[in-house]
Amino acid sequence: MTKNIFSQIYQEYSGRIQTGKLAPGTKMPSENELAREYDTSRETVRKALHLLAQNGYIHKIKAKGSFVLDIGRMDFPIGGLVSFKEMSERIGRKSRTIVHENQLIPVPKDIASHLETDEHRSLVWKVIRAREIEGERVILDKDYFRSDIVPVLTKEISSGSIYEYLEGELKLPISYAKKVVSVEEADEEDRRLMDLQNYTHVVVVRNYVYLEDTTLFQYTESRHRLDKFQFVDFARRSHGEEKKADFLK
Template structure:
């Protein structure tokens, strides 16, 4: 029963926020008030609020309460390795992937550089996918995979989750990524494959993805429409001995 109440609170406020009934910046009732309204415990309420915060719908401020976030922009985690499928399931919005290219090609000098390959001839998988959210193409993903590590990659796989295939079928241990974020002029390809409206710039996230054995096997350019995404990360300031230790490793 507690689980049902927890989900009911979450769903009630999720629908009110999405419908615009609760605007950005609106303070929602306190844990005590919600516990009385739903005739449940504060712990159950806290679980529902935590899920709303985790999924980017509210922001909890210590000693002040919980406030509705602007959901016109979707939080895209800079610090994690999250597939589009995982992200779209989390935000709960209508989404679709359109595969424009899925082919095995000789690596260009640029891709050889990004994947740190030697100068010999290399074949790589090039996958170009537009990502639609609520019927607008707002992301263009350009992925390149080493074919000696990913020997087969079909259009059907690319239209779903490539990471699910790599981890569950090829049993690759994807470990970490280096990311570089920049704002750049939109290219002709961006204008052709994305719904940019009047925007002339895009946010570009370049990902260099490594396996558990430190092999660099994937390079990705993820190109985003400016108004739809904000890139988030969480950082904690070190204190005391922890701060001294950090400074000794990374002097400013």
């Protein structure tokens, strides 16, 4: 019975948010109010609210309550390493990956610079994938992997989760990434492989991904349609320590 009530709360409120009956910024009823409305425990309500927050429907603010998010935009984490498959499962929306290119090539000069490798001797895997969410191609990912670290990369693997393959099959200890975010004019490839509508610019997230031993093995350009994503991070101030920030020059 508790499970049915938990599901009922989640389904009813996610439905109201999806249909616009609850507008972005609307404050949700409190746990006590929902417990009375559904004649259930606060623990059951808390679990339903947690799932709504996990799937991007609401945002919980300590001591203030839960508020409806704008589901027209999807949170894309700046901090952490999250694959598209993991993100898709988290936001709970219909999605698919379209592989346009998956081939082993001599490393281009500009990519050699990004990967800090020898352009005259190195080979890299080049993978270009469009990411479709709810029928619209809103992300274009352009990945380059060092072939001495990733010797085999098939189109079948690229159509799923490359990170599942790298960590599960190759046992690569992927550790951290440096990310650079900018807004740039859309190029011909963006216009051809993405559903840009009338947007002339894209958000570009450049990722430099490292193994535990600090080896740089992957460079990615992730290009996003402007209206579909908000880029989020979490920061906590550490008192008593001097912090320095690096700025783009």
